[in-house]
Amino acid sequence: MKPFTTLKGIAVPLDRQNVDTDQIIPKQFLKRIERTGYEDALFFDWRFKQDGKTVDETFEFNAPRYRGAKILLARDNFGCGSSREHAPWALDNYGIRCIIAPSYADIFHNNCFNNGMLPVRLEAGAVDRLFVELRATEGYALEIDLPSQTVRTPSGEAIHFEIDPFLKERLLNGWDQIGLTLRHADKIAAYEAAHAG
C-alpha cells in the first residue's frame, strides 16, 4: 500500500451533507473487475449532464480553478450508504488522496485507510471557515502533515486534527492489513483448533 505522510495541493469544495457512495460513483461503473480507471466515474451524475457527456458548469467541483485538486473539502457524514470500495478508488484515481470533513460513514472511513488515503476529521466550525477561505482565494492550496497531524492553510494557520494512533502508523508506513494479520497466523490456527467441531 502507498504510504501517506504529507500532501500539498489544491482543495476542491463539495458543499453537501450526507454525500453517499452512489453519488461518489454511480452503479453503472461497478461492473468492471479492475481496481483502477474510475477517475471519470467520480461524482458522474453531478459532473455531467443527463447525456453523460456535457460537463455541468453549475456544479462547483467542475470549475477550472479546482483542476488538479488533491484534497476534497466536504460536509458531515461523507461516504454514507453502500460499502463499495469503488468510492475511494474513484477519488484516488482522480487524484484526491485526502478528504476533510466533520464526519464520515464507518465503512467508507475504513476503506480509505485500506487504500492509503487520509480522511481528516475537523470540527464543523473549522470546515465552515475553510469553505469560506477556499472560495475567496483562487489557487487555495492546503498542506496536510500527517506526522504532526496538522492542516496548514495558505495564510500559515495550522489546524490540528485527531487520528487513531494505530491508523496513523499504518498510513505512515503503508502497511497492508493482510500482512499485519498474518504475523498472527499461529494465533488464528490456535483459535481454529480450539473451536473445531
Add this chain to the structure above:
Amino acid sequence: MPMNIYEKIWEAHRVHEEPGQDTVLYIDRHLVHEVTSPQAFEGLRLAGRKARRPELTFATMDHNIPTTGRDQPIRDPLSRQQVEVLKTNCAEFGIVCFDMHDRRNGIVHVIGPELGLTLPGFTIVCGDSHTSTHGAFGALAFGIGTSEVEHVLATQTLLQRKAKTMEVRVNGTLPVGITAKDIILAIIGKIGTAGGTGYVMEYTGEAIRSLSMEGRMTVCNMSIEAGARAGLISPDATTVAYLKDRPYLPKDTPREELERRWLGWASDAGCTYDATVVLDAGAVEPQVTWGTSPGMVTGITSSTPVLSAIADPNERHEAEKALEYMGLCEGVPMQEVTINKMFLGSCTNSRIEDLRAASRLVKGHKVHPSIALAIVVPGSHQVKEQAEAEGLDRIFKEAGFEWRDAGCSMCLAMNDDRLDPGDRCASTSNRNFEGRQGKGGRTHLVSPAMAVAAAITGRFTDIRNWQFN
C-alpha cells in the same frame, strides 16, 4: 457481569489483541457476490495467497442478473463478464457458488438465512452494506470493503475496533397496517442517517419481539441507513422456530444442544449500552420518504416539509436540494403525490411474508392506468417457488403487476430494471439516494403494502383505510 449480545459475540471471536491496535476478530461466515469480489480474488492471485477456509465462504450472483429472459445469456457484456468471473474465481479458490440457475440462488441477504448459513452468535461479513440484515438472528453481521473481502479470504479474520452499543427499544404493539418497514423508517427519521455512526445497535422491546424473522430482517437490514454498521436482535423462540430444517444447519450437534447455544447469545438481563433510544410503536404511522436520504421521511398523513420551519441552515439547504431533485413543492400532503412506477423487492422487502402481505391488498384490485411499470421481484428462487405454490403470483399478475425472477433488480438498477429521468417510484427498497434507481429517477421508500396500494390508486394512500376484497 451481565453482557449484551454484541459484547458476548465480540468476546467469543477475539483471536488476538495488542494494546492500541485493532483486534483480530474471527469470521464464521463470509458471503460473496459478483460486484465487490473480483478485485479481492485478483489481489489473492497477485500475492500468491489461497482462501484460508473456503468452506466457510458462499457466493451468489444477485446484483447484475436480469429478472426476465433468464434462459438467454446476459445481454450486457460487462454484467455477463462479472458473473462469469465470479464463477471462475469460486472454482479456482474452492468456494461454493450459487449460479443464477441454481435453486439456491437469490439475493445474498435472503439466501443466507433461508439456507441456514446465518446462525445466532456468528460473525458474518459480506462486501455489501446490507449485511446488517443477518443481525436479525443475533449474529454480528456487517458490510466490508473489497480490501477487507480479500483480508477475510486470506485470513478468515478482520482487524476491528470495538464499537459502542446502542439499544433501540420499540415499546408497545404495532397498530394495524404498521409493518417492520415503518418501524425502521421511523427510527431513522428520529435519529438521522448518521445517528448510529460508530455504534452497533440492538433492537429490543415488545414490538420487536412480536415481529416474525422476516420483519426482524427488514429492521436490521436498514441499520446501515441509520449509520450503524450492524443491528442485532437477541435470538428467541421465533429465531429457533425459523431455523428448523434449513439445509446448511450444523449436522453433527444434537438439535437441543444447538438451540441451547443459540439462545445463550441473547443479551443478559441487566446488561448496559452506551446509548438508548426509545420509540413507541403505537404512535407510528405508515411511513413514506419525501427526499433523497432515508432520514427524509414522514407519516402518510403528513406533508413535505416547509423550508422556513427548518432551523438548521445545513439541514434546510439539504431539504431544499432534495425537494428540487424530487420535483416536489413545500408543504404538499403525501397523499397527493402521484407515482408512475412501483418496485416490490430488494433485500429489505422481498421475502415470502412481504409478498403475502402485499398480495392481500392486491386481491381483486387493478394497477392504476397511470402506472407505466409495476414489478414484483422475489428475493430468491425459493421465495418465488413458495409464492407460486401459494398462488400469489396469479394475484399479482391478474392485477397487472409483472412477476419477475429473483435478484437485486431495481433497488440499485445494475441490471435492466431501472427508472427513467423524471419517473416517480414507490419502492420497497432501502435507499432513495439521487439516481439510485436510475439517473433522474425519484424514489419514495415505503412498506410492501404501501407500495402496492400506491400502484393501485396511482398515489400514496393510507393503507389503514384500505378496501380489502
